[in-house]
Amino acid sequence: EPEVTQTPSHQVTQMGQEVILRCVPISNHLYFYWYRQILGQKVEFLVSFYNNEISEKSEIFDDQFSVERPDGSNFTLKIRSTKLEDSAMYFCASSARRNSPLHFGNGTRLTVT
Amino acid sequence: AQTVTQSQPEMSVQEAETVTLSCTYDTSESDYYLFWYKQPPSRQMILVIRQEAYKQQNATENRFSVNFQKAAKSFSLKISDSQLGDAAMYFCAYRSANSNSGYALNFGKGTSLLVTP
Numbered sequence: 001e002p003e004v005t006q007t008p009s010h011q012v013t014q015m016g017q018e019v020i021l022r023c024v025p026i027s028n029h030l031y032f033y034w035y036r037q038i039l040g041q042k043v044e045f046l047v048s049f050y051n052n053e054i055s056e057k058s059e060i061f062d063d064q065f066s067v068e069r070p071d072g073s074n075f076t077l078k079i080r081s082t083k084l085e086d087s088a089m090y091f092c093a094s095s096a097r098r099n100s101p102l103h104f105g106n107g108t109r110l111t112v113t
Numbered sequence: 114a115q116t117v118t119q120s121q122p123e124m125s126v127q128e129a130e131t132v133t134l135s136c137t138y139d140t141s142e143s144d145y146y147l148f149w150y151k152q153p154p155s156r157q158m159i160l161v162i163r164q165e166a167y168k169q170q171n172a173t174e175n176r177f178s179v180n181f182q183k184a185a186k187s188f189s190l191k192i193s194d195s196q197l198g199d200a201a202m203y204f205c206a207y208r209s210a211n212s213n214s215g216y217a218l219n220f221g222k223g224t225s226l227l228v229t230p
Contacts, residue, residue: 031216043158043204045217056215089156099146099210102218104158 002026004105006092012111013082021077021108023092032075033093033102034067036060043091049075050098082112115140115207119221126195127229133180134190134224136205144210147181147188148218153201161203164188166210192226200228 005024013019025032034046047057049067066078075094079086089109093102116139126132138147149161164172164181171179176196180189192199205221 033216033218035218037156042222043218043220045219048216050216056217058217091158093158098212098216099208101148101160101163103160104150106155106157109156 004092004094004103006090006105006108008108009106010109010111012113015084015112016081019079019082019110021079021090021092021110023075023077023105024073025075025092025094026096026103027073029094029096029103031055031095031098031100032067032069033095034077035091035093035104036088037091037107038085038088046077046090079110082110084112086110087112115142115145115209115219117205117207117219117221119203119205119224121224122222123225123227125227125229126192128195128197130195131191131193132195132226134192134203134205134226136188136190136221138186138188138205138207140186140207140209142209142211142214146208146210147179148206148208149177149179149188149190150204150206150220151199151201152204152223153198158204162190195228197228197230200226202226 032049092105
C-alpha cells in the first residue's frame with residue numbers, strides 16, 4: 001500500500017539554525033499538510049497546500065515557517081530560525097481529495113538545543 | 114473553531130475484552146467528518162475509522178466500531194476482542210465538510226489505551 005514517507009526520522013539542530021523537513025506524499029494525492037505534536041500534547045494543524053499554494057494555515061504557522069513543493073514529488077517544511085519551543089514531532093500528511101481521509105507519514109522528531 | 118474533547122486520558126482493558134473510548138465535539142455545522150486515529154509507540158498516525166455525519170449508520174472496521182450520536186455530538190470508539198497490538202494513543206478528530214471552513218483536522222488530546230494480558 002502506498003505511504004507517505006518523511007525524512008529524516010530525527011533531526012537535532014541548534015537554536016537559530018534553519019531546518020528543512022522533507023516529505024514525499026502519496027503519488028496521486030493532491031492535498032498536502034503539515035501537523036506538529038509537542039511531546040505529550042495533541043496534534044496541531046500547521047498548514048495545508050493545494051495547487052501549489054497554501055490553502056490554509058494556523059496561527060502557529062508564522063513567518064518563520066514556509067512550505068514548498070519544489071518538484072513533482074517532495075513537499076518540504078522549512079523553519080528559518082528555530083526556537084526551543086519548535087521541538088516537536090512534525091507529521092506530513094496527504095489526501096487524494098479535500099474530503100478524503102488523511103494519510104500520515106511516520107513523522108520527523110525535531111529537537112532544538 | 115470546532116473543539117474535540119476526549120475525557121479519558123487513560124483507559125485499560127484486558128486482552129480479548131471490549132473497551133469504549135469516548136469523544137465529544139462542539140460544532141454548529143451539519144456536515145462534517147469524524148475520525149479515530151491510532152498512534153502506537155512508533156508515533157505513526159494510523160487511520161482506524163471514519164464516519165460521515167450525513168450517514169446514520171455507524172461505521173465499522175473489523176473489531177473497531179463507532180457509536181455516532183449526532184444530536185448529542187458524541188463519537189465513541191468500541192474495540193472488541195482487544196489485542197496487545199491495540200495498545201496505543203487514540204485520537205478523535207473532526208473535519209468540516211464545508212470548503213469555506215478550511216482543511217484542518219481538529220484533534221482531541223488523546224486517550225492512552227493499555228492492554229493487559
